[in-house]
Amino acid sequence: MKNKPPKALLLFSGGLDSLLAGEILRRNNVQITWLxxxxxxxxxxxxxxxxxxxxxxxxxxxxxxxxxIDVLINPPHGFGKHMNPCIDCHALMLKVAGQMMEERGYDFLATGEVLGERPKSQTSAALRMVDAASGYADYILRPLSAKLLPATAPEREGLVNRENLLSISGRSRKEQMELAKKWQITTYPSPGGGCPLTEKFFSLKLRRLMEAFKEHFSFYHAALLRVGRHFLLPQKTHLIIGRNVKENKRLIQLRLPSMLLLHPINVKGPTALLYSHDAPVVMENLEISAKFVARYSDHENSAVRILITSPEDRLNIVTKPAHPAELEKFRI
Incomplete structure (x- = not known):
């Protein structure tokens, strides 16, 4: 009876490097599951x-x-240029993947990482730190650069022939693109970007909201930050105003039952959400929020009627639009 082929979990981003890593392993008789x-x-x-x-x-x-969130608050290996904890983020991924590997009977882990492709997270030193922090260093195979790195358990144990792996390094993608053409991998996204934690202004918003909410900050708050204009009012009250029809719909989808919903009813304008983490929203913040929503409505400097809806009640506030300087005072 023939031995069963080895099984690997490949951390997959959807990009070309990950596609090629999977194809290399598949051509070496490894059963791949993307993760x-x-x-x-x-x-x-x-x-x-x-x-x-x-x-x-x-x-x-x-x-x-x-x-x-613990990694976002205090990454042991520090941040990149903004709030991107790349080394500790990758280490956490590999730690969780390693646990899944053990629980589900996979033989090893793989990634599409290329030595030297990213200056912060894919240097030799960074990869060693990632591996050590994950707790699964000997079970992490990087097929695209394996010949430039120490042999791992799947290589030493004969699950993968090291000679069939590659020695790609550096930021040029010429070798990867040639391989893609050879193996008829014709559709893949452009490299780079994707994570908002690498963006300056998103990172500034995130840091301010995390400082305001401290231990109460959650993935939900982070998801809200991906949508709309954001304002942090007194008493830790958070106002989010949609910028277009798509964002207005998304805010309605994200709304929790305890949140207030705001929108103008006598002119066209945005949808907004308003909430305070640990207390009811005070009247002062209702009035400020109504003025802010009015500012982004088709107001023509006239009074705007803002409807504020809660699970228990409705309130109409007629207001003039806020002055731009007031918006900047509270903008996240």
Whole structure:
């Protein structure tokens, strides 16, 4: 009876490097399951599209909320340029993946990482830190750069022939694109970007909201930050105003029962959500919020009637639009 082929969990981003890593292993008789993690900062959209196109099985799993927020508050290996804790984020992914590997009977983990491709998180030193922090260093195989890295358990144990792995390094993607052409991998997204934690202004908003809510900050608050204009009013009251029809609909989807819903009723204008974490919203903040919603309505400097809806009641406030300087005073 023939031995069963080895099984690997491949951390998959939906990009070309991950596609190639999977194809290398598949050509070496390894059964691959893609694994994509989600948080409010990155989704599985690209991975789902690629899995359908190239016929790989895909597991989608959320990263543990508390563990990830702890990393955002105090990453042991520090942040990148903004609020991106890349090394500790990758380590957490591999730690959770390693636990899944053990629980579900996989033989090893793999990633599409390329040595030297990213200056913060894919240097030799960074990869060693990631591996050590994950707790699964000897079971993490990087097929695209494996020949430039120490041999791992799946190589030493004969699950994968090291000679069939690659030695790609650096930021140029020429070798990857040539391989893609050779293996008829024709559809893949452009490299780079994707995580809002690498963006300056999103990071500033996130930091301010985390400082305001402290231990009460959650993935839900992070998801809200991806939509609309944000204002932090007195008494830790958070106002989010939609910027277009799509965002207005998204805010309604994200609304919790305890949140107030605001919109103008005598002119066209945005939808807004208003809430305070640990107390009812005070009248002063209702009036400020109504003025802010009015500012982004088709007001023509006339009075705007704002309807504020709660689970128990409705309130109409007629107001003039806020002055731009007032908006900036509270803008996150």
């Amino acid at each position: 994509t993690f989600t948080t409010p900062f990155f989704s599985a959209e690209k991975s789902v599209s690629a899995a359908r196109l190239y016929n790989f099985p895909l597991i989608i799993a959320p990263l543990p909320e508390k563990a990830y």
